[in-house]
Amino acid sequence: xxxxxxxxxxxxxxxxxxxxxxxxxxxxxxxxxxxxxxxxxxxxxxxxxxxxxxxxxxxxxxxxxxxxxxxxxxxxxxxxxxxxxxxxxxxxxxxxxxxxxxxxxxxxxxxxxxxxxxxxxxxxxxxxxxxxxxxxxxxxxxxxxxxxxxxxxxxxxxxxxxxxxxxxxxxxxxxxxxxxxxxxxxxxxxxxxxxxxxxxxxxxxxxxxxxxxxxxxxxxxxxxxxxxxxxxxxxxxxxxxxxxxxxxxxxxxxx
Numbered sequence: 658x659x660x661x662x663x664x665x666x667x668x669x670x671x672x673x674x675x676x677x678x679x680x681x682x683x684x685x686x687x688x689x690x691x692x693x694x695x696x697x698x699x700x701x702x703x704x705x706x707x708x709x710x711x712x713x714x715x716x717x718x719x720x721x722x723x724x725x726x727x728x729x730x731x732x733x734x735x736x737x738x739x740x741x742x743x744x745x746x747x748x749x750x751x752x753x754x755x756x757x758x759x760x761x762x763x764x765x766x767x768x769x770x771x772x773x774x775x776x777x778x779x780x781x782x783x784x785x786x787x788x789x790x791x792x793x794x795x796x797x798x799x800x801x802x803x804x805x806x807x808x809x810x811x812x813x814x815x816x817x818x819x820x821x822x823x824x825x826x827x828x829x830x831x832x833x834x835x836x837x838x839x840x841x842x843x844x845x846x847x848x849x850x851x852x853x854x855x856x857x858x859x860x861x862x863x864x865x866x867x868x869x870x871x872x873x874x875x876x877x878x879x880x881x882x883x884x885x886x887x888x889x890x891x892x893x894x895x896x897x898x899x900x901x902x903x904x905x906x907x908x909x910x911x912x
Contacts, residue, residue, distance in 0.1 A: 669706055702734075708731035716747065729748075750778075761778050780799055784849075792912060796853075804902075812834070813840060853881075859885055860904075861897055
């Protein structure tokens with residue numbers, strides 16, 4: 658049995674080590690056949706690992722229905738291997754591509770783990786359920802998502818450069834790269850998120866003087882200058898959380 662365990666581990670390592678999608682699929686299909694002979698406890702862990710990688714390959718290939726099916730298979734084993742976050746993240750992202758707005762909202766209502774994938778997925782789904790009409794609800798969701806990781810939208814929109822891989826911010830950047838296309842599913846949504854991001858960035862001094870002048874003009878174009886003038890008069894130097902809470906309390910982005 659130890660030889661077979663090593664075989665599956667080696668197959669997974671080979672999958673992770675190649676960028677050839679056709680080869681990855683062949684290796685994963687072979688791994689599933691090998692796993693048929695595994696005892697149940699080991700089969701759970703390795704089946705999850707294989708199904709998750711299948712879903713990743715199909716997502717990259719833009720085969721979203723196949724990716725969804727593999728995500729759902731992986732989720733059956735995720736809790737048993739105590740590794741649900743990465744598959745849940747991909748599952749939400751696939752559902753966005755399939756425009757399953759009602760399903761996303763239903764899932765996020767039950768999701769007790771309020772992480773970035775939860776925050777941005779429900780925001781996008783709420784907006785797309787009634788584009789531009791749920792701004793009060795969406796504003797609340799945006800500030801909730803922002804407080805989880807204040808730098809994420811700055812990476813999404815290209816205001817921040819890619820950090821080093823060993824930087825503490827790299828996970829935020831990695832998430833942002835997965836979701837930057839998702840927020841662009843609606844030009845109006847992307848502009849609205851841009852408005853909120855610039856507003857927050859200006860109030861927290863995230864831009865240098867030259868950038869501030871340009872972004873104030875952008876904010877004016879997006880209809881956020883009145884909010885900026887109002888909030889800059891209320892806020893002195895504050896930490897990120899205090900600024901976000903003040904923006905939410907003042908109902909910024911609600912119209």
